[in-house]
Amino acid sequence: MLLLGSVVTGRPRRFGPRSRYTRAMLGYALRRMAGIVPVLFILLTVSFFVIRLAPGGPFAGGRALSARTHAELEQRYGLDRPLGAQYVAYLRALVHGDLGPSYSIRGESVGALIAAGLPVSATLGAAALGLALLAGLPLGLGAALRRDGLLDRGLAAFAALTLALPSFVTGPLLALGFGLWLRWLPVAGWQAGAARYLILPAVTLALPLAVAIARLMRASLLEVLNASYIRTARARGLGRARVLWRHALRPALVPVVSYLGPAATYLVTGSLVVETVFELPGTGRYLVQGAIDRDYPLVMGMVLVYGTLTLVANLGADLLHAWLDPRARHEPR
Amino acid sequence: MSSIPADGEPPVAPAALLSIEALRVCFGGPARAAAVADVSLAVHPGECLGVVGESGAGKSLTFLAALGLAPAGAAVSGRVRLGQTDLLAAPEAVLDRMRGGRVGFVFQDPMTSLTPHLTIGAQIAEPIVRHRALARRAARMRVLELLEQVRMPEPARRMRQYPHELSGGMRQRAMLAIALAGEPQLLIADEPTTALDVTLQAQILALLAHFKRERGMGLVLITHDFAAVAGVADRVAVMRAGQLIETGTVREVLKRPREPYTRELLSASAEPFAPNPAAPPGTSGAAPAVLAVDDLEVRFAQSVGGVRRRWFTALEAVSVTVAGGEALGVVGESGCGKSTLMRAALQLIRPHRGRVQWLGQDLLGLPARRIRRLRRDLQLVLQDPLASLDPQLSVEQLVGEPLQIHEPSLSSEARRVRVHAMLERVGLEPALYQRRAHELSGGQCQRVGIARAMILAPRLLVCDEPLSALDVRAQRQIRLLLAQLRRGQGTSLLFVSHDLSLVRHLCERALVLYLGRMVELAPTAQLFTRPLHPYTRELLEAIALADPDLQPARLAKVALGEPAAPLERPGGCAFRVRCAHATALCAERSPPWVSAGEGRWVACHHFRLWADGMLSP
Ligand code: SF4
Secondary structure: OOHHHHHOOOOOOOOOOOOHHHHHHHHHHHHHHHHHHHHHHHHHHHHHHHHHHOOOOOOOOOOOOHHHHHHHHHHOOOOOOOOOHHHHHHHHHHOOOOOOOOOOOOOHHHHHHHHHHHHHHHHHHHHHHHHHHHHHHHHHHHHHOOOHHHHHHHHHHHHHHHHOOOOHHHHHHHHHHHHHOOOOOOOOOOOOOOOOHHHHHHHHHHHHHHHHHHHHHHHHHHHHHHHHHHHHHOOOOOHHHHHHHHHHHOOOHHHHHHHHHHHHHHHHHHHHHHHHOOOOOOOOOHHHHHHHOOOOOHHHHHHHHHHHHHHHHHHHHHHHHHHHHHHOOOHHH | OOOOOOOOOOOOOOOOOOOEEEEEEOOOOOOOOOEEEEEEEOOOOEEEEEEEEOOOOOOOHHHHOOOOOOOEEEEEEEEEEEOOOOOOOHHHHHHHHHHHOEEEOOOOHHHHHHHOOOOOOHHHHHHHHHOOOHHHHHHHHHHHHHHOOOOOOOHHOOOOHHHHHHHHHHHEEEEEEHHOOOOEEEEEEEOOOOOOOHHHHHHHHHHHHHHHHOOOEEEEEEOOHHHHHHHHOOOOEEEEEEEEEEEEEEEHHHOOOOOOHHHHHHHHHHOOOOOOOOOOOOOOOOEEEEEEEEEEEEEEEEOOOOOOEEEEEEEEEEEEEOOOOOOEEEOOOOOOHHHHHHHHHHOOOOOOOEEEEOOOOOOOOOOOOHHHHHHHHHHEEOOOOHOOOOOEHHHHHHHHHHHEEEEEEOOOHHHHHHHHHHHHHOOOOOOOOEEEEOOOHHHHHHHHHHHHHEEEEEEEEEOOOOOOOOOOOHHHHHHHHHHHHHHHHOOOEEEEEEOHHHHHOOOOOOEEEEOOOOEEEEEEHHHHHHOOOOHHHHHHHHHOOOOOOHHHHHHHOOOOOOOOOOOOOOOOOOOHOOOOOOHHHHHHHOOOEEEEEOOEEEOOOOOOOHHOOOOOO
């Protein structure tokens, strides 16, 4: 992200179209942001009914409950009421910020569970994304600049390796190497504020992402360097470094930025595995557990969190894209 | 700078600005043929060297390689001197000082040759800051000055716009400003006018000639078209397949070519005003109309800022017919509505008002199913053949596809016979039948496009700028092919082009559009000899002739500025801002569409002043 920022500020201020674009983009961003709300609403509605249509119920599996206890539980959580009424009640609570009680984790509200787990997961995700960009962008850049050089071939081999190894393999391998043998880092667990616990999971999560970003960056930079406007820039007598920095980098970043949406999805699914492997108290486990236990409010809470995350990531990617490429901007009036 | 002797002899006294000796460029080892083989050329101060050849002749590569801009993997040898500097031996830093500083480049296709994410002001400022070491404020003033010099309309606003916000002509002007920004002694222009309207072509060429004269620069004009060099160049070099075929003064090469290849290329830059055997007179109007367009109006909603909309009238009050077997040309610069007319006639867009009749049947309001069946008789050939051909299919499959759709009962054997017969008629060799579209040259692709359209023996063939992406020689071949196919099958032709000289060779009648309105309709022969509308006259004057005796004078008359933008349609006669004959009446009322006799129609208040041939518009 640091790199992105500096490339963007590298544009000329004196000839910049300035305020007309800034204002138009701001309006566009606000409109898109407002657009997220109805999409989330539809997502929640569909999820609400779909999970209830799936066979089984919150108190069907696990310990055998007597019919009376079962009925009592259902009544307590309002599950005996008609679906429509349940839906309205859920939305009404949601508007007040109440995500409801968890069925499977006694005495906890979904809101509290998310509040406890989300900082961990968010830290992990942000760290992984940051690492992936920090490693992937320069690697891709270097590989493209020295095509078929050592770095380029190394990257190709490494990419093949990471693709072959899923994170439930790389995670334990890293833990084994750096945790058990070298004893540099803790094997698992979490302490708020202690970066030591973050490093291994973040690296495990970042690895495939970094490789994907590096390969994207390499391919797109190679393509951009072949474009006619690069030749024009060279014909202006600008040195290679300047041509790369000012003319090639921004267009080359466009595919990487477009990948940020899918990357967010990867981070969500990837964190489920990584959090399990490293026993992190994040939100990942809630999604799996909630789904298995038919813990409706918990699943809904997770849908809300991950849905928002994905939508915001895609919006962010679109805005960054527009920032990088004026042709993707929305014309000011 | 130094004067060039009047008889066109290369100047002897001054040392060459750029001299290229035995330049050789190879790709992929010595086994492959050299892309540029032993080319020796020189450009002198104040002189224009025209380098002419077809695409792939190595003409651009010669100059790119000379300045160290050859693509990666090229092996370059020989000697290149710019002044006292040996360029091939010079380190990158020295080359960077030469490029943009002493040598400016203008490339083809400014859309892809300008950096999309930088405003043109920023791009023009780059060489100024780099080579002239001006402070930012001064650089900014200089950018404005340069934009004014290249006749950019509204330079202060354009300076802050991105390339995609400009029209094609304005982009090429920006490109020229960039090339001039470092105050070079030599300007290398690589196909600077290809893909531009005829009027813009003339303007860019006139600008180049103007700068060459004014600044005493050396100029290298690389092009496939002899007509482009005739008005500007002092000497001409002809290249083919990496080799220099012929060099000499403009007059020598264009008037008395030694090589047969030069002669062949020259004949392709056909004489636009020569009598035209391709269009037999008297065919128009006799047969009943195939296509009739009546009082057509097309408007587009322009969303400005995504919210507020305003209507832009692309076409207004257009009525015209295409008779059976007739070829009608529709001419005008980009934005005149000619493509809109074509699309409306094909029912690809809904007109706001008016009627389109096909064989006497009203097309508007016809159910989609019926229209689809009509499509069979109404085929289309597009400008960019490659983009419209499925890359997965072979040539044979591509041409067979329409048959498969419209005559599914045909056996595959019978289909193959018809496909092969068609491919033979469009002059494609059997060796090409299994190729994919991207393996073909531009001309071959266009032949496939024509074969696809003609295999159903349509009643009407609609062509949208089918030749503008091609070399002159391929243009001529395709033009002849179209004429021949048309006469063979009695197909009517609706031919949309910005180039009057092409229309002249193919069509019996031509309709000239300006900003969405009809300005003149006439048999082509008369349109060329006695244009009635001042705009037609302007179009005719913009046509470049491959004649060094006439062309410089024609070019000298061309206005250097950008034509009025289509969006700002003035009241009264829309042409009046450009018209030399405009009067108060022209501003007040828009001229009526009136008959001028002999099947001619015109919309100009004052056409009678020159209709009798006493005065010229
Ligand atoms: S009507 Fe007037 S302005 Fe228009 S073309 Fe004729 S003379 Fe020129």
